[in-house]
Amino acid sequence: MSDTVLNPLRPPPPPPRRQDVDGAAAANGHGPAARVAGTDETRDATGEPQPPEHASTSSAPRREIDSAAAREVAVHANSGLRDQLHRRFDAPDNTDTVASTSAARQSSSIPPALETASARNEQYKALKALDAETRSSQDQLKASNSGIVGNAPQPQNGVVTKPRPQPQPDPEVRRRVEAEIARRLGPQRAHRAREIADRMARALGNGNMQRGMAALDRALRNGRLNVGLAGIHGPRGGPRSDEELADTRHNMSTTSGREVDAVLDNDGGVVAGRNAHVNQEQLRKLRETAELAHEIGLPLDVTVHSNGFNTLRAYAADPTNPRLGNVTLINPNIPGDPEQTRAAFRNIVQRSDHVRLVTSIDDDAVPLSAAGGNGPVWQQQINAAVAAGVQDIRVLTGANHNLDSMAAHINQPGALDLRRNPRTGRLEPVNPEAWLVRGYQWHPGRGLHRIGIVPRDHRSAA
Numbered sequence: 001m002s003d004t005v006l007n008p009l010r011p012p013p014p015p016p017r018r019q020d021v022d023g024a025a026a027a028n029g030h031g032p033a034a035r036v037a038g039t040d041e042t043r044d045a046t047g048e049p050q051p052p053e054h055a056s057t058s059s060a061p062r063r064e065i066d067s068a069a070a071r072e073v074a075v076h077a078n079s080g081l082r083d084q085l086h087r088r089f090d091a092p093d094n095t096d097t098v099a100s101t102s103a104a105r106q107s108s109s110i111p112p113a114l115e116t117a118s119a120r121n122e123q124y125k126a127l128k129a130l131d132a133e134t135r136s137s138q139d140q141l142k143a144s145n146s147g148i149v150g151n152a153p154q155p156q157n158g159v160v161t162k163p164r165p166q167p168q169p170d171p172e173v174r175r176r177v178e179a180e181i182a183r184r185l186g187p188q189r190a191h192r193a194r195e196i197a198d199r200m201a202r203a204l205g206n207g208n209m210q211r212g213m214a215a216l217d218r219a220l221r222n223g224r225l226n227v228g229l230a231g232i233h234g235p236r237g238g239p240r241s242d243e244e245l246a247d248t249r250h251n252m253s254t255t256s257g258r259e260v261d262a263v264l265d266n267d268g269g270v271v272a273g274r275n276a277h278v279n280q281e282q283l284r285k286l287r288e289t290a291e292l293a294h295e296i297g298l299p300l301d302v303t304v305h306s307n308g309f310n311t312l313r314a315y316a317a318d319p320t321n322p323r324l325g326n327v328t329l330i331n332p333n334i335p336g337d338p339e340q341t342r343a344a345f346r347n348i349v350q351r352s353d354h355v356r357l358v359t360s361i362d363d364d365a366v367p368l369s370a371a372g373g374n375g376p377v378w379q380q381q382i383n384a385a386v387a388a389g390v391q392d393i394r395v396l397t398g399a400n401h402n403l404d405s406m407a408a409h410i411n412q413p414g415a416l417d418l419r420r421n422p423r424t425g426r427l428e429p430v431n432p433e434a435w436l437v438r439g440y441q442w443h444p445g446r447g448l449h450r451i452g453i454v455p456r457d458h459r460s461a462a
Contacts, residue, residue, distance in 0.1 A: 166205075166207055166208050166209060166210070167208065167209070167210040167211075168209055168210060169201060169209050169210050169212075169213035169214075170210065170213070170214075173213050173214060173217050174197065174213060176217060177197045177201075177213060177217050177220060178193040178194055178197050179193075180220045181193040181196055181197055181220070181296050184296040184298070185295075185296060196292050196295065196296060197213070197216065199288060199292060200212065200216050200288075200289060200292050200293070201213040201215075201216055203264070203285040203288050203289050204216060204227070204261070204262035204264075204289065205262065206239070206245070206263075206264065206265045206285075208242070211242070211262075212262065215261040215262035216261075216262075218261050219261045219298065220298065222259075222261075223298075223299070224298070224299045224300075224301060224325065225261055225289075225293055225298050225299070225300050225301065226258055226259060226260045226261050226300075226301040226302070226303060226326075227260070227261065227262055227263075227264060227286065227289060227300065227301070227302055227303070228249060228252045228260040228262065228263035228302075228303045228305070228308075229263075229264055229266070229282060229286065229302060229303070229304045229305070229308030229309075229311050229312060230245075230248050230263050230264065230265055230266040230282075230305060230306075230308055231266055231273070231306025231307040231308050231333065232266055232268040232269055232270065232272055232273040232306065232307045233265075233266060233267055233268065233269070234270075235269055235270040236269050236270075237267050237268050237269030237270075237272070238267050238269075239265055239267050240265050240267075245263050245265065247404070248263045248305075248403060249262070249263045250407075251403035251404050251406070251407040252303045252305060252330070252403060253303075254407035255303075255328075255330055255358060255403060255406045255407045255410050256303045256328040256330070256356075256358070257328075257410075258301065258303065258326065258328070260303050264282050264285045264286060264289075264311075265282065266279045266282050266307060266308060266311070267279070267281070272307060273306070273307050273333060273365075273369060274368065274369050274370060275336075275369075275370060276307065276309075276310050276333055276334065276335040276336065276369065276370065276371070277307070278310045278311055278313070278314045279307070279308075279310075279311055282308070282311045283311045283315060286302075286311060286312075286315055287315065287321060290315075290321060290322045290324070291321075291322060293322070294322035299325045300322070300324055300325055301324065301325045301326040301327070301328075302324055302325075302326075302327050302328075302352075303327075303328045303330070304327070304328065304329050304330060304332065305330045305331060305403055306330070306331055306332065306333045306365070306366075306401065307333040309329060309332035309333055309334065309344070310335070312327070312329075312348060313335075313340075313344040313347070313348070315351075316344070316347035316348045316350075316351045316352075317343075317344075317347050319351070321351070323351055323352070323353070324351060324352040324353070325352065325353050325354070326352070326353060326354045326356070327348060327352045327355045327356070328355075328356045328358060329348075329355070329356070329357045329358065329381075329385075330358045330359075330403065330406055331358070331359055331360060331363050331365075331366065331401050331406065332359075332381060333365075333366055333369055333371075334369075334371045334377065334380060334381060334384070335370065335371060336369070336370025336371050336373065336374070338374055338380065341371070341380060341381075341384045342384045344384075345384045345385050345387070345388035345390065346387075346388040346389075348388070349388045349389045349390060354391055354392075355385075355388075355389075355390045355391060355392075356390070356391065356392040356393070356394070357381060357382070357385045357390050357392070357393045357394070358393075358394040358396070358406065358410070359378045359381050359382065359393070359394070359395055359396070360378065360395070360396040360397065360398075360399040360400070360405075360406065360409070361376070361378050361395060361396070361397055361416070361438075362396075362397060362399060362400060363377065363378060363399075363400060363401045364400045364401055365400070365401035366378075366401060378395070379440075379447075379448055379449075382395070382418065382447065382448055383446075383448060386418065386427050386447050387447070390427070391420055391427070392418075392419060392420070393417060393418040393419075393427065394410075394414060394417050395414070395416035395417055395418070396409045396410065396412060396416075397409075397412070397416065398412070414430060415430070415431045415434040416429070416431070416435065416438075417429070417430050418430070426444055428442065428444070429442050435448065436451070439451055
């Protein structure tokens with residue numbers, strides 16, 4: 001009794017040629033093998049299924065067609081090319097598809113119509129699987145990250161492409177940087193100039209040595225290095241493009257009033273922002289940059305936006321890290337625990353020469369973080385900063401959370417600003433009446449609070 005499955009709507013398949021059956025038996029040491037119609041399964045004379053290596057070779061061409069199509073989709077999986085592939089697989093008279101399957105039809109027992117439908121179904125399955133992969137989460141994309149953000153695979157329409165070679169530093173810029181570092185190190189340590197230059201350039205450029213070396217050259221000529229710590233990158237996260245990093249650097253420079261030489265990227269997404277997570281790669285690059293800058297005697301300033309605050313919070317919590325110079329905090333994304341916020345401001349002030357807070361009462365993002373459940377986030381920022389001893393606080397209106405908005409509003413009149421009173425040595429509002437109009441009152445021991453609500457002394461809380 002044959003094990004071949006017959007389709008009542010199709011004529012029965014032709015019997016296998018004798019020489020093919022005998023050849024398969026001689027090669028594999030088994031009895032005659034027959035293919036089950038419509039499947040890749042073969043059975044021997046006893047009716048037992050055979051493993052794939054004993055299967056009829058008639059299925060191999062079709063598997064080659066499917067795998068080739070999958071590879072082509074994987075390489076060209078963008079919206080335009082994917083549409084072309086859909087049209088190609090849909091075309092009933094496509095000569096390439098018909099020609100590539102002709103060899104399979106000659107030796108296969110599957111009727112031509114069933115063979116074509118099966119191949120197209122498999123191709124559609126491959127396309128659907130690849131479409132699902134292109135919409136995978138950013139966490140899955142980061143799993144294939146090379147480890148250096150600037151040299152990692154870049155998402156293109158949701159697909160990770162091969163990393164492109166990063167541009168190398170200009171020879172003249174490299175020579176100038178190494179000469180200055182060697183001079184700073186002195187004769188005994190001058191041999192380390194190239195190593196230090198390369199490590200700092202790689203960190204400052206997020207893997208782009210050319211951009212990082214140019215930033216280091218600028219800092220050495222100015223006598224100070226100002227590093228920016230970026231916040232999260234949109235809801236899904238991922239590394240910023242060169243254009244986005246350039247815009248971030250420009251807006252940080254405008255808002256802080258000091259030129260930022262380089263921005264250390266932050267590839268976190270909305271989950272990291274809501275929970276005030278520390279970006280470990282950004283923290284690693286900050287530590288390495290600070291240690292090497294300290295070794296060559298280059299003062300380090302830091303400009304922080306949004307969730308970059310938590311990187312700086314982790315840095316300042318370690319007293320073994322080098323001391324910082326001027327620190328500017330722009331719309332910091334503070335933790336949900338008020339005590340952690342107070343400790344963070346306190347550590348930053350203690351580990352820096354000067355700290356300035358720039359915030360906006362119209363920030364539309366930080367209220368969505370965990371800290372938003374504790375009241376207005378800008379109020380928490382201001383009170384924690386005052387209690388910690390922050391020397392200067394700039395309060396904007398009309399600006400949202402983004403850096404470009406903060407940069408556009410930074411030159412507005414500072415009616416809500418707080419500055420140190422030279423007579424008392426304490427930070428006070430420059431215009432208390434402007435706060436009263438908004439329903440807030442200032443108390444030296446309690447900070448800003450709603451009129452009619454008197455909280456405990458924030459100095460004792462700190």
